[in-house]
Amino acid sequence: MTHSSVTPLDQDVKQAISSGDNDMTALTLNNASHPQTPEKKATNEKASKFWDKLAAKYAARPVDDPEAYEHTLARTKAHLKPSDHMLEIGCGTGTTSLILSDHVRHITAQDYSREMIDIAEKKREVDGTNNVTFAQSSVDDLPSFETYDVVFASSLLHLLPDLDDALVRIQQSVEPGGLFISKTVCLKNQSLLYDIMVPLMRLVGKAPYVNFITGDEIEEKIKQNGFEILEADDHNHKPACRFVVARRIA
Numbered sequence: 001m002t003h004s005s006v007t008p009l010d011q012d013v014k015q016a017i018s019s020g021d022n023d024m025t026a027l028t029l030n031n032a033s034h035p036q037t038p039e040k041k042a043t044n045e046k047a048s049k050f051w052d053k054l055a056a057k058y059a060a061r062p063v064d065d066p067e068a069y070e071h072t073l074a075r076t077k078a079h080l081k082p083s084d085h086m087l088e089i090g091c092g093t094g095t096t097s098l099i100l101s102d103h104v105r106h107i108t109a110q111d112y113s114r115e116m117i118d119i120a121e122k123k124r125e126v127d128g129t130n131n132v133t134f135a136q137s138s139v140d141d142l143p144s145f146e147t148y149d150v151v152f153a154s155s156l157l158h159l160l161p162d163l164d165d166a167l168v169r170i171q172q173s174v175e176p177g178g179l180f181i182s183k184t185v186c187l188k189n190q191s192l193l194y195d196i197m198v199p200l201m202r203l204v205g206k207a208p209y210v211n212f213i214t215g216d217e218i219e220e221k222i223k224q225n226g227f228e229i230l231e232a233d234d235h236n237h238k239p240a241c242r243f244v245v246a247r248r249i250a
């Protein structure tokens with residue numbers, strides 16, 4: 001990364017945090033379905049550039065912990081039905097959606113990074129998979145009127161500056177009785193190394209906004225948003241990643 005790109009990226013992260021906080025005071029359950037504000041849209045567009053720059057490397061990088069990844073896939077598949085229409089949010093380069101596509105009717109897979117989606121679409125063409133649709137879209141654009149049998153989020157929730165608002169939107173996107181399946185990196189109370197390194201990396205534009213949260217806090221927030229927990233476990237351990245399968249009850 002060139003030195004000239006460091007300062008704007010750091011500003012992006014700060015904007016992402018402050019706009020999230022400001023919006024939180026104004027948002028309620030009912031108005032979360034409204035389109036995102038122009039300020040939030042601008043923040044998201046800038047934040048997505050971080051992932052645009054990373055996309056090619058991300059696609060080439062081997063899975064961190066293959067055993068844990070396989071376990072997550074197996075536990076996710078155990079909850080899917082061939083009739084399901086699934087939404088993956090923050091799908092990155094689409095690997096997981098393409099793997100899961102055999103187990104559901106259709107997957108709509110979204111990511112706000114244009115580069116990530118372009119790579120995902122190329123992989124889909126090579127695979128010849130015809131029941132996955134990739135689209136560039138932010139979690140903040142989830143419309144409340146479109147619902148899915150399953151919403152899936154892998155390594156995403158800890159990256160959302162406005163997690164509470166996102167969970168309202170996610171709840172509205174799941175059919176009553178449907179599932180929200182997530183796997184979230186939990187950096188809070190893990191290691192002094194993360195506490196020091198992540199803010200430093202953000203400062204030099206090498207890390208995105210990261211919400212330090214524990215697995216128990218993630219579970220609690222999901223429950224507070226109208227879900228019951230069906231299954232929860234730590235699948236990766238360095239750092240801990242909390243896998244949660246939750247059913248919409250409200």
Ligand SMILES: C[S@@+](CC[C@H](N)C(=O)[O-])C[C@H]1O[C@@H](n2cnc3c(N)ncnc32)[C@H](O)[C@@H]1O
Binds near residue numbers: 048090113138153160
């Ligand atoms: C750590 S990657 C995970 C990618 C993929 N889900 C996986 O497990 O490999 C996080 C992804 O979330 C996307 N992302 C982050 N914030 C987002 C948002 N608000 N809306 C949509 N995508 C987002 C990023 O562009 C990136 O591709």
